[in-house]
Amino acid sequence: xxxxxxxxxxxxxxxxxxxxxxxxxxxxxxxxxxxxxxxxxxxxxxxxxxxxxxxxxxxxxxxxxxxxxxxxxxxxxxxxxxxxxxxxxxxxxxxxxxxxxxxxxxxxxxxxxxxxxxxxxxxxxxxxxxxxxxxxxxxxxxxxxxxxxxxxxxxxxxxxxxxxxxxxxxxxxxxxxxxxxxxxxxxxxxxxxxxxxxxxxxxxxxxxxxxxxxxxxxxxxxxxxxxxxxxxxxxxxxx
Amino acid sequence: xxxxxxxxxxxxxxxxxxxxxxxxxxxxxxxxxxxxxxxxxxxxxxxxxxxxxxxxxxxxxxxxxxxxxxxxxxxxxxxxxxxxxxxxxxxxxxxxxxxxxxxxxxxxxxxxxxxxxxxxxxxxx
Numbered sequence: 001x002x003x004x005x006x007x008x009x010x011x012x013x014x015x016x017x018x019x020x021x022x023x024x025x026x027x028x029x030x031x032x033x034x035x036x037x038x039x040x041x042x043x044x045x046x047x048x049x050x051x052x053x054x055x056x057x058x059x060x061x062x063x064x065x066x067x068x069x070x071x072x073x074x075x076x077x078x079x080x081x082x083x084x085x086x087x088x089x090x091x092x093x094x095x096x097x098x099x100x101x102x103x104x105x106x107x108x109x110x111x112x113x114x115x116x117x118x119x120x121x122x123x124x125x126x127x128x129x130x131x132x133x134x135x136x137x138x139x140x141x142x143x144x145x146x147x148x149x150x151x152x153x154x155x156x157x158x159x160x161x162x163x164x165x166x167x168x169x170x171x172x173x174x175x176x177x178x179x180x181x182x183x184x185x186x187x188x189x190x191x192x193x194x195x196x197x198x199x200x201x202x203x204x205x206x207x208x209x210x211x212x213x214x215x216x217x218x219x220x221x222x223x224x225x226x227x228x229x230x231x232x233x234x235x236x237x238x239x
Numbered sequence: 240x241x242x243x244x245x246x247x248x249x250x251x252x253x254x255x256x257x258x259x260x261x262x263x264x265x266x267x268x269x270x271x272x273x274x275x276x277x278x279x280x281x282x283x284x285x286x287x288x289x290x291x292x293x294x295x296x297x298x299x300x301x302x303x304x305x306x307x308x309x310x311x312x313x314x315x316x317x318x319x320x321x322x323x324x325x326x327x328x329x330x331x332x333x334x335x336x337x338x339x340x341x342x343x344x345x346x347x348x349x350x351x352x353x354x355x356x357x358x359x360x361x362x363x364x
Contacts, residue, residue, distance in 0.1 A: 024305040042304040046311040053315065060315045067309040077303045078271035079251045079258070082278030083296040089283055102346050110339040114331060121327045127320070131331055135339060138307045143269040153313030154320075154328075160311070161329065162336045170340055179344035181351050188344030192336050195304075215343070224272050 013066035020067055023048050037167045037200045042138075043160050077139040085217045088210065099187065100222075103215060106191050107222045110135055111230050119238055126151040129231060133223065134158035137194040140220045148231055159194065166193025167200035182207040190215030247295035250287050254278040 027041035027048075053063055064071075111132045118128035129150030133141045138159050145155040170189045179185060182205050189197040190212035198216050202209035251274075258274030265273075281287040314321070321328070 020308050045308045049312050050315050070306045073306040075271040076251050079255050079274040079278050080296050080299050082275040085279045086282040106339055106343045110335055114335045117331050122324045152310045156311040157314055158332050161332045165336045174344045179348045184344050184348040187347050188340045191343045192339040224268055
């Protein structure tokens, strides 16, 4: 027998999922027609849903439980990222080693400094983990946050901010410091601002797009492999 | 088209399941990441047909951000943290993002310049 409460829970769950997707779709269309990087649909959806939940007095736990199926799609999303990785294995094979070493160093520096600074200023381990993982693409950042006991919501937010900063200010900043080649600009923005930066810079040239998504994928893999090591070591010495 | 969709979902699903199996024996990386490497390898060695998978994967990659909205809404539970440390949080994210941009951009640009000057010397000789 299916109880009536089960049906109510199920339909309420569907309602929240449909609402989330609908809100997101509206902003995704808006961004598509206005072509502005700062009109990030994920950010705007979050900023729309929070007042809605507060207004209708829906506890976050209820919303989160209902939208659990969306969360479960995180894992296949990471697997799907293997496709762009495969595409770039073929195009950019020559400088593979240089790029790998450079990104390894970049990831190492960025994670260490973010973790130390956050622990020093805010003094909360979970927030420090979240901010250390902000430069990678969302599915991998969240998967690692769960593994390292960070805070999912803070990671999600930090990732959007890192993406927006790099997407909006990255190209003018890089030109200012004489980083003018499409390859170097693409690599830097992919490493620091993941998919958001990549989507923005991809409109400039094919070379920007290729190097940016290459950096995005390699830093994600490098971060996944080394962040537990870096963070556990730092936490051991700092706490 | 439906065939392509089923083929893509099955490919990703099998890679993910294999990833989960690997994670049991080698719990270093998240299962999904093993799955991703598996997916790349199968495509690279042409055990999966990239042409059949491409349209579905491109659609999925373009729309997957919606899956992370619920996690982001969770910030609702952290108003206290934002009130106390909001500025520090944004400042740290801003600074370290620029640091990473600058480091990777400058280093690679320098490497490219070096390569270009070596090539020039080679040409002038």
